[in-house]
Amino acid sequence: MEIVLETKKLKKEYGTKGAIFTAIEDIDLKVYKGEFLGIMGPSGAGKTTLLNILSTIDKPTSGEIYYESKNILNMKNRELSIFRRNNIGFIFQDFNLLDSMSVEDNMALPLALSKVNPKEIKEKIEKLSKFFGLKDQLKKYPYQLSGGQKQRVAAARALITSPSIVFADEPTGALDSKSSQELLQCLSQMNEEFNTTIIMVTHDAFAASYCKRILFLKDGKIHARIDKDSTRKEFFKRIIDFLGAMGGGVDELF
Amino acid sequence: MNFFKIAIINFKRNIRTYGLYLMAMVFSVATYYNFVSMRYNPQFLEAKEISAYIEGSSMTASILMIIFLMFFIVYSSNFFLNQRKREIGVYAFMGIDNYKIAFIFASEGLLLGIMSLVIGLMLGILFSKLFMMMLAKVALLNIRIDFFVSKKAILETIILYSIILGITFLKGYLDIIRTNLIDLMNSLKREEELPKVNYFKGIVSIIIIGVAYYIAINYERFGFGTALMITVLLIIWGTYWLFGSFFSMIIRYYINKKSFLYNGTNIISISNIAFRIKDNYRTLTAVAVLVTTCITSFGTVSSLKYYVDENHKIEVPYTVSYISDNQEEIAKVDEIIENSNHKVKLKEKANFLYAPDHEVVIVNLSTFRNIISDLKVKNSENIISKFNLSKDEVGYIERPGVMMSIIAKDDIVLGDKKYNIKIDTKVPFFGRGVPFPCLVVDDDEYEILKSNFSEKQFNGIILDNPENTKDLTFKLVKVLSEESWLYTYFVAGATFYDFTGIVYFLGAFLFLVFVFATGSIIYFKILSESFGDKNKYEILKKLGTTDLEIHESISKQIGMFFILPLVVGIIHSMVAISVLSDIMKCNLIKPTIVSIGVFALMYGIFYVFTRRKYIDIVSTT
Numbered sequence: 001m002e003i004v005l006e007t008k009k010l011k012k013e014y015g016t017k018g019a020i021f022t023a024i025e026d027i028d029l030k031v032y033k034g035e036f037l038g039i040m041g042p043s044g045a046g047k048t049t050l051l052n053i054l055s056t057i058d059k060p061t062s063g064e065i066y067y068e069s070k071n072i073l074n075m076k077n078r079e080l081s082i083f084r085r086n087n088i089g090f091i092f093q094d095f096n097l098l099d100s101m102s103v104e105d106n107m108a109l110p111l112a113l114s115k116v117n118p119k120e121i122k123e124k125i126e127k128l129s130k131f132f133g134l135k136d137q138l139k140k141y142p143y144q145l146s147g148g149q150k151q152r153v154a155a156a157r158a159l160i161t162s163p164s165i166v167f168a169d170e171p172t173g174a175l176d177s178k179s180s181q182e183l184l185q186c187l188s189q190m191n192e193e194f195n196t197t198i199i200m201v202t203h204d205a206f207a208a209s210y211c212k213r214i215l216f217l218k219d220g221k222i223h224a225r226i227d228k229d230s231t232r233k234e235f236f237k238r239i240i241d242f243l244g245a246m247g248g249g250v251d252e253l254f
Numbered sequence: 255m256n257f258f259k260i261a262i263i264n265f266k267r268n269i270r271t272y273g274l275y276l277m278a279m280v281f282s283v284a285t286y287y288n289f290v291s292m293r294y295n296p297q298f299l300e301a302k303e304i305s306a307y308i309e310g311s312s313m314t315a316s317i318l319m320i321i322f323l324m325f326f327i328v329y330s331s332n333f334f335l336n337q338r339k340r341e342i343g344v345y346a347f348m349g350i351d352n353y354k355i356a357f358i359f360a361s362e363g364l365l366l367g368i369m370s371l372v373i374g375l376m377l378g379i380l381f382s383k384l385f386m387m388m389l390a391k392v393a394l395l396n397i398r399i400d401f402f403v404s405k406k407a408i409l410e411t412i413i414l415y416s417i418i419l420g421i422t423f424l425k426g427y428l429d430i431i432r433t434n435l436i437d438l439m440n441s442l443k444r445e446e447e448l449p450k451v452n453y454f455k456g457i458v459s460i461i462i463i464g465v466a467y468y469i470a471i472n473y474e475r476f477g478f479g480t481a482l483m484i485t486v487l488l489i490i491w492g493t494y495w496l497f498g499s500f501f502s503m504i505i506r507y508y509i510n511k512k513s514f515l516y517n518g519t520n521i522i523s524i525s526n527i528a529f530r531i532k533d534n535y536r537t538l539t540a541v542a543v544l545v546t547t548c549i550t551s552f553g554t555v556s557s558l559k560y561y562v563d564e565n566h567k568i569e570v571p572y573t574v575s576y577i578s579d580n581q582e583e584i585a586k587v588d589e590i591i592e593n594s595n596h597k598v599k600l601k602e603k604a605n606f607l608y609a610p611d612h613e614v615v616i617v618n619l620s621t622f623r624n625i626i627s628d629l630k631v632k633n634s635e636n637i638i639s640k641f642n643l644s645k646d647e648v649g650y651i652e653r654p655g656v657m658m659s660i661i662a663k664d665d666i667v668l669g670d671k672k673y674n675i676k677i678d679t680k681v682p683f684f685g686r687g688v689p690f691p692c693l694v695v696d697d698d699e700y701e702i703l704k705s706n707f708s709e710k711q712f713n714g715i716i717l718d719n720p721e722n723t724k725d726l727t728f729k730l731v732k733v734l735s736e737e738s739w740l741y742t743y744f745v746a747g748a749t750f751y752d753f754t755g756i757v758y759f760l761g762a763f764l765f766l767v768f769v770f771a772t773g774s775i776i777y778f779k780i781l782s783e784s785f786g787d788k789n790k791y792e793i794l795k796k797l798g799t800t801d802l803e804i805h806e807s808i809s810k811q812i813g814m815f816f817i818l819p820l821v822v823g824i825i826h827s828m829v830a831i832s833v834l835s836d837i838m839k840c841n842l843i844k845p846t847i848v849s850i851g852v853f854a855l856m857y858g859i860f861y862v863f864t865r866r867k868y869i870d871i872v873s874t875t
Contacts, residue, residue, distance in 0.1 A: 105515065
């Protein structure tokens with residue numbers, strides 16, 4: 001299988017000499033095309049740091065990151081921004097939609113900035129809005145939408161550039177359970193239908209159960225990984241069991 | 255630690271953010287002081303002929319300054335409050351009550367105000383001599399200016415600013431007391447709604463402005479005073495709706511035109527403008543009106559100066575002119591001139607009729623044609639061709655020295671015949687030597703009219719070195735009789751002292767103050783919104799927008815808010831100046847271009863500063 005993202009000996013330290021805090025360490029990771037990878041772990045395990053580094057928003061202290069065997073750490077700021085725009089999609093916990101733009105404009109934003117032909121952009125919006133059930137919301141503005149709808153707009157925006165990876169940072173964090181389920185189904189479907197590679201950070205075992213593979217992070221290191229081999233319900237149970245076994249108690253993990 | 259100490263510490267820490275505020279305040283204090291002290295300057299008080307102008311402009315300047323300060327303080331204090339809301343929220347969380355927080359922040363403002371007052375006064379005093387010397391120079395006053403500190407002016411400045419600072423303090427205090435903790439914490443997350451577009455108002459705004467222009471241009475039909483008042487009101491109203499609705503219409507059109515919107519950073523800037531318009535259209539209107547006022551008034555004063563230079567040709571076309579048909583007298587004059595060290599460049603002789611009832615003189619068409627071509631008037635052929643008069647038509651030449659004529663000319667009855675005034679113009683003709691309007695009639699008509707009035711002979715002579723005609727003038731006075739209306743280049747210079755210089759200088763200075771006012775109002779208005787936009791740019795960065803693209807979109811967005819009122823203001827003022835040029839019978843293209851150019855340049859500097867500061871604010875996290 002084709003490797004989309006690969007990291008070698010990733011390390012991130014915060015602080016200055018004398019008071020160094022290591023957020024993540026020794027992260028060797030291979031993400032294959034069409035994967036749906038979950039990252040779990042207790043607070044302070046380094047989940048968000050890892051996600052930020054993988055998604056090129058932050059830089060590691062040492063180590064290497066390859067996107068389709070291209071080393072992104074050698075890129076300059078501007079290059080990196082454009083790379084990010086064209087190759088990476090984002091779904092954030094707090095949606096990060098622009099209030100000043102309509103749904104369709106929000107979706108069009110990354111392509112418009114890259115000066116893609118407006119006709120092409122429109123076609124893509126058409127296709128994605130159908131997929132995410134947003135056809136009737138296209139002319140509306142974010143303040144007129146529910147949380148679930150907003151997050152679907154964000155997902156559509158993440159997909160519009162046909163990125164090699166979509167990063168989702170606690171995408172269900174601000175949603176009620178019904179909207180969460182809808183969104184996760186969307187992500188799962190997206191993964192199946194468009195063969196989109198997704199990396200999702202989550203606290204929530206239910207959300208994690210939609211993934212195909214889960215990495216557990218503890219104290220900045222990869223603690224364990226489990227693969228999905230049966231139904232989602234069973235996978236969910238295994239995750240819960242594993243979290244219990246990992247120690248620290250269930251309380252801390254939720 | 256007491257609360258005043260916190261205020262002082264805050265003040266020290268924030269001194270950089272206060273840069274422009276301080277500058278604007280210091281500048282306004284210094285200017286205000288100078289305008290007031292001008293009134294008390296002993297040397298100027300002695301120069302009687304200008305003290306009325308000084309008094310007037312000093313008063314005008316003070317009133318304008320107060321109006322500016324009111325706007326300025328409202329916008330700038332909003333800006334500072336927005337900038338510090340989170341900090342205030344933190345204090346509130348720590349359990350300091352609103353009254354104490356309000357006191358801390360309001361005293362910070364007070365401290366700032368006192369500081370700018372002190373610095374402004376010092377600078378004002380320091381530069382007052384320079385200011386007075388420049389004024390004396392342009393006013394051609396031959397007086398010595400001493401360094402002078404006016405206690406009265408200092409006192410007046412302190413009193414005015416104390417009142418203003420007191421109000422500012424109170425406003426800052428009340429603003430904070432009225433806010434809730436929850437508002438403070440959420441102030442930046444406030445969800446905004448897209449304003450609705452009112453198509454009716456949008457279209458009507460254009461009609462209103464059109465009607466205003468029509469009335470202004472046809473001021474003669476409505477009467478000058480009425481036309482002026484209606485125009486001003488309609489323009490303000492129309493501009494208000496123009497920015498409120500018409501502008502939204504245009505922006506909405508572009509938002510729906512995806513081929514334009516989905517092209518690079520347009521999508522960011524246009525969407526932002528659409529959202530901001532609701533908060534901004536009042537400011538845009540105010541700025542457009544200010545721009546209009548600025549350019550029109552500067553245009554007027556520079557036109558005045560330009561007019562004086564141009565008019566010199568109309569008022570003094572000859573070096574020497576007198577009325578006489580006495581051959582003996584004429585011979586004597588010629589002899590004196592011949593014996594002087596001047597060379598004759600042109601000798602003009604013309605007959606005219608004097609009609610004392612109407613206070614006009616009358617010449618025939620041939621004479622008019624001769625003089626116009628002899629004097630080498632610009633576009634002489636064009637002017638002559640306009641004067642093809644029929645039997646009952648006359649041409650009207652304004653009395654030299656008339657600056658503006660706002661009264662429409664009616665028909666005129668000469669002898670027992672009624673004549674229609676076909677053309678009304680202002681050209682060099684007899685000059686001030688014959689201080690009456692001149693009517694040009696058909697040659698045959700002239701012969702008929704001759705019987706009703708006394709005919710006189712005009713003699714005009716152009717010499718080289720017209721500046722040195724003092725001695726010549728005194729010699730000529732001796733040989734010519736009282737009725738000869740002797741007028742020379744020297745007489746013109748002595749009777750015409752130059753207050754246009756003062757008006758020009760003070761006008762230009764006020765213009766400077768106005769530009770500064772306009773610029774700083776728009777600066778603070780735009781920047782006080784930048785805090786709300788911070789979040790947007792963070793999102794954009796995460797999505798992979800490059801810094802360059804962010805800068806580009808900011809430039810476009812801010813540029814729009816600067817350019818729109820400028821363009822509207824320029825169009826308004828061009829109409830105003832074209833009316834003015836019609837009234838003054840003088841082509842004002844040159845001074846108009848200069849005043850627009852100067853304004854745009856200074857305004858551009860404000861744009862650069864605003865843009866830089868905006869980028870600064872949205873890029874720091």
